[in-house]
Amino acid sequence: MTARLRIDRTRCAGHGICVLFAGRTIDLDAWGFPEVLEETIEPHALPAVRRAITSCPRQALSLEEPPSPAGRRGTP
Amino acid sequence: MTLARSPVLDPLTDRTLPYRMGQPGGRLLAGRPPRLGAEPLRDHAARLGPLPLGDPRRVLEELERSGLTGRGGGGFPVARKLAAARAAASAGCAHHVPHVVVNASESEPASVKDRTLCTLRPHLVLDGAAVAAAIAGANRVVVYAHRGTDRAIEALRLAVAERRAAGLPDPAWLVGVGPARYVSGEASAAASWLEGGEAKPRALRLPLAVGGIAGRPTVVHNVETMAHVALIVRFGADWWRQAGTMASPGSRLVTVHRGGPRGAELLEMVAPLTVGTLLTPPAPEDRDDGGRSPSSYEPGAVLIGGYAGRWAAADAVEGVPFTSDALAAVGLAPGCGVVAPLPKEACGVAAMATLAQWLAAESAGQCGPCLFGLADVAEGLQRLTERVSSRREVRNLRLLLGDIRGKGACHHPDGVVGMVESGLDVFADDVDRHARRRPCGATADLPAWPFPAPEEAWR
Ligand SMILES: Cc1cc2nc3c(=O)[nH]c(=O)nc-3n(C[C@H](O)[C@H](O)[C@H](O)COP(=O)(O)O)c2cc1C
Numbered sequence: 453m454t455a456r457l458r459i460d461r462t463r464c465a466g467h468g469i470c471v472l473f474a475g476r477t478i479d480l481d482a483w484g485f486p487e488v489l490e491e492t493i494e495p496h497a498l499p500a501v502r503r504a505i506t507s508c509p510r511q512a513l514s515l516e517e518p519p520s521p522a523g524r525r526g527t528p
Numbered sequence: 529m530t531l532a533r534s535p536v537l538d539p540l541t542d543r544t545l546p547y548r549m550g551q552p553g554g555r556l557l558a559g560r561p562p563r564l565g566a567e568p569l570r571d572h573a574a575r576l577g578p579l580p581l582g583d584p585r586r587v588l589e590e591l592e593r594s595g596l597t598g599r600g601g602g603g604f605p606v607a608r609k610l611a612a613a614r615a616a617a618s619a620g621c622a623h624h625v626p627h628v629v630v631n632a633s634e635s636e637p638a639s640v641k642d643r644t645l646c647t648l649r650p651h652l653v654l655d656g657a658a659v660a661a662a663i664a665g666a667n668r669v670v671v672y673a674h675r676g677t678d679r680a681i682e683a684l685r686l687a688v689a690e691r692r693a694a695g696l697p698d699p700a701w702l703v704g705v706g707p708a709r710y711v712s713g714e715a716s717a718a719a720s721w722l723e724g725g726e727a728k729p730r731a732l733r734l735p736l737a738v739g740g741i742a743g744r745p746t747v748v749h750n751v752e753t754m755a756h757v758a759l760i761v762r763f764g765a766d767w768w769r770q771a772g773t774m775a776s777p778g779s780r781l782v783t784v785h786r787g788g789p790r791g792a793e794l795l796e797m798v799a800p801l802t803v804g805t806l807l808t809p810p811a812p813e814d815r816d817d818g819g820r821s822p823s824s825y826e827p828g829a830v831l832i833g834g835y836a837g838r839w840a841a842a843d844a845v846e847g848v849p850f851t852s853d854a855l856a857a858v859g860l861a862p863g864c865g866v867v868a869p870l871p872k873e874a875c876g877v878a879a880m881a882t883l884a885q886w887l888a889a890e891s892a893g894q895c896g897p898c899l900f901g902l903a904d905v906a907e908g909l910q911r912l913t914e915r916v917s918s919r920r921e922v923r924n925l926r927l928l929l930g931d932i933r934g935k936g937a938c939h940h941p942d943g944v945v946g947m948v949e950s951g952l953d954v955f956a957d958d959v960d961r962h963a964r965r966r967p968c969g970a971t972a973d974l975p976a977w978p979f980p981a982p983e984e985a986w987r
């Protein structure tokens with residue numbers, strides 16, 4: 453089973469707290485906003501990612517567990 | 529190739545524009561001459577006959593067969609979106625009545641097709657929307673326009689009143705007028721506005737067609753898309769596909785900018801024309817003004833698809849047909865159908881900087897990489913324009929662009945990244961001269977493209 457880390461960028465304020473918990477999965481970009489390093493989260497990384505999700509002050513992170521037939525964003 | 533001559537009133541300024549109304553046999557814009565304004569319901573019905581609202585499943589099949597794709601910029605297959613909404617609606621409970629939204633915002637400043645279509649052929653747009661509503665199972669349609677397109681809004685309101693008076697078997701109509709902001713034309717921004725919120729894009733968990741406004745299936749379609757639907761249900765997919773090409777069927781509205789004080793021209797392209805043909809000015813005797821206005825300049829590069837489209841060298845695209853497949857083969861897309869050439873003698877760096885600055889200011893300011901990243905890109909290009917940059921800064925700029933891509937809740941930043949990345953390649957010589965702080969030798973001004981001041985309000 454693979455999961456994806458979803459960032460709601462309209463919520464994220466670039467606090468960078470997520471990186472403290474899940475530095476293997478998340479990096480910060482040039483403006484201090486999170487960037488997901490690995491498209492799919494391996495099971496061993498899940499606990500750290502879950503901690504990052506619960507620690508995000510803006511609740512901008514979520515796990516998208518498959519299957520998501522609906523596609524990711526935008527269309528249709 | 530002959531083009532019909534008919535002056536059109538610019539819906540914004542009421543000036544007569546030398547619009548060429550497409551080739552003879554134009555489809556969306558067929559009928560009474562444009563100077564007469566909106567086609568009344570009576571004439572519309574007499575010309576095209578009643579709207580056949582048969583079995584929605586059959587209509588959906590016909591749309592599928594037509595291969596119609598969205599004309600708002602994304603180019604998504606229409607039948608697939610409507611089928612998704614229909615399926616989501618029937619899977620949900622009775623309270624899940626879907627929403628149909630007709631996107632009349634035309635937030636792209638360089639485009640005039642949507643407002644002109646609404647101004648001249650409002651009933652074609654509403655017919656298509658009625659069909660979309662029947663397929664999705666919606667009993668209400670919202671036409672979502674932007675403030676400032678007064679003539680289009682007035683024509684739509686009048687058309688709605690005419691249809692009510694005539695007692696057509698229509699859905700309930702609502703014409704909503706939202707803020708004149710670029711990103712407010714994005715589909716999820718429209719949905720947000722219709723829910724009573726700000727017209728800013730949203731991060732979607734589900735596609736709008738599955739869970740949009742108040743969680744209900746929501747179909748958002750561009751006005752030109754709707755008008756095509758109105759023709760397909762009447763005359764069939766086979767007829768509709770006679771225009772265009774196999775891979776890019778149907779006619780297409782194109783806004784061509786060709787310099788001169790008159791600004792844009794609107795064409796309905798029935799048979800595919802190359803970018804070079806689109807850019808060729810009509811012979812003086814074919815111009816509505818008798819060739820008095822300065823006709824054109826020689827383009828060095830062409831911006832294709834709108835301000836957030838992509839640049840191409842003029843000699844590289846001259847022979848490329850303006851169809852989605854032919855453009856895709858050279859890394860371009862028709863977008864909302866804008867063709868905007870830059871004179872050979874004008875500075876490509878200044879053009880990119882001007883566009884990027886306007887587009888950056890149009891960010892909804894919600895997503896960090898869009899808000900801060902686009903501002904950095906605009907600033908970097910401004911520095912390059914002023915020759916206070918360096919080749920190192922240009923390399924960094926390219927890296928920044930890569931960092932921004934895909935990092936917005938909507939595709940606004942991606943469009944800007946595409947415009948700048950393509951421009952850095954197409955204008956490589958100008959860029960290099962600027963980075964070395966040398967004069968680039970430009971002698972011509974930038975074309976007078978419209979850059980409307982951003983509206984403060986988001987409601
Ligand atoms: C920044 C941005 C602005 C947009 N503005 C418009 C617009 O003004 N009008 C429009 O029809 N579509 C606009 N779109 C595209 C819509 O999101 C949507 O794809 C379209 O309305 C769907 O209609 P279609 O399938 O008929 O093309 C915009 C998209 C983006 C990313």
Ligand code: SF4
Pocket residue numbers: 459463464465466467468469470471484485486507508509510511512513
């Ligand atoms: S902790 Fe939350 S708000 Fe802060 S950077 Fe990470 S995702 Fe964004």
Ligand code: SF4
Pocket residue numbers: 461462711728729730890891892893894895896898899935936937938939940941
């Ligand atoms: S990417 Fe930019 S325009 Fe789109 S939602 Fe985010 S901030 Fe708004």
